[in-house]
Structure formats: structure tokens, C-alpha cells
Amino acid sequence: GAVVSQHPSRVICKSGTSVKIECRSLDFQATTMFWYRQFPKQSLMLMATSNEGSKATYEQGVEKDKFLINHASLTLSTLTVTSAHPEDSSFYICSATQGGRQPQHFGDGTRLSIL
């Protein structure tokens, strides 16, 4: 149980493109989902907390207009990287909790490459 699916697994696109990443909880309802970013050979950094039916909470230094988060249902959160540039290239990973309790269950991540 507690499976989180993330799609797509890999995106390569031109600078200026907006990219949408989906995070789904397959066998449970997730009122809260989290989005992390990981640069090569580095650790994960929390970007934002996604709450179903309300606005996301962003970590300091993360631009909310750049990284749009929508959590319209109990099983789906989306992250849209708007007008992506090469510096946005990274590994983006989502996670979700069951019943609002730890541990977090992670998706397989999305490798975003902006040319």
C-alpha cells in the first residue's frame, strides 16, 4: 500500500516552456503532499507543501509564481514550472502522507532538463 505515482519521469524541453508534473496517490487519500527538488549529488530540499483545496505553502526562497502548485483532489497534486530556464533543470520529487502522519511516501521523481 501507500503508492505514489509521479509523471512524467523525464522531460527535456526548450527554455521558456512551461512544464507540468503530476503526483498521484494511488491507493490512499492525501490531504497533504510535498514537493522537493534535488540537484546532482545533493540532498533533497523542500520546496512547498501542497494542501488539498487550499493554497500551497512555499519555503523561503521558492518563487510561488515560478512554481505553481495545484492540489484539486485528494489524490492529485501538480507542480507547474513556468517559463522554465536552464537553472530550473533538476530532479523534482513529490511525496504524500497517509492520514497526515509520517512517514512520507515518495514518487519516483521527474528529471527536468531545460535546454
Next chain:
Amino acid sequence: SQQGEEDPQALSIQEGENATMNCSYKTSINNLQWYRQNSGRGLVHLILIRSNEREKHSGRLRVTLDTSKKSSSLLITASRAADTASYFCATDAISGGGADGLTFGKGTHLIIQP
């Protein structure tokens, strides 16, 4: 949020040996968790230890927590080639309720030599 530190950053051992990784953190916590990440993949949850616990076991894994030193260790016994991965500790801070985002350590890259 502040990140914890893990040591060693990289560890290479022979199959069958035990591997020990350490993690330190900076704030008061609810729980400390250990995750494994295979190259280019998401994270797999290994074990969660609560702030009022001192030691926990799960199969070949043993985790200790010392809240006075703000540190934790992960021991993998009888290592296997399939244990090759990066290992991260992660903490969630004390808050009013609900699950919080995690603060991750820098990770230990473990290589098991066959």
C-alpha cells in the same frame, strides 16, 4: 530550514560486512526517518524512530537516536550488493499538528563490493 549533516559522505565495504552511517541535526524533532535512494530514483522509506525512542530494529537495520546529542545512526548488518544506494536521514520539526515537510541530511553514498 537547516539541513543535517551525515557522515561519512561515501562508504565502500565488502559484501557481508556491516555498514554504519551517522546523522546529526539541529532542531528539536518529532521523528527521525531514514530513507534509501537508488540512483535516479525516488526515496524508499526504511525506518522511523520517534523522539522518545532510543533504538529501533527492522530486519537487518538498526537505528539509534540520541536527542541530547541531536544525532542518529543507521547500521546495516550483513550487507548485500543490493544495499548499494544513497542513504538519507530526515527530520520533521515539532509543530501543532499534521505532517510537515522533511529536512534531509546530505546523505551517505554506500557501495557494497561483491
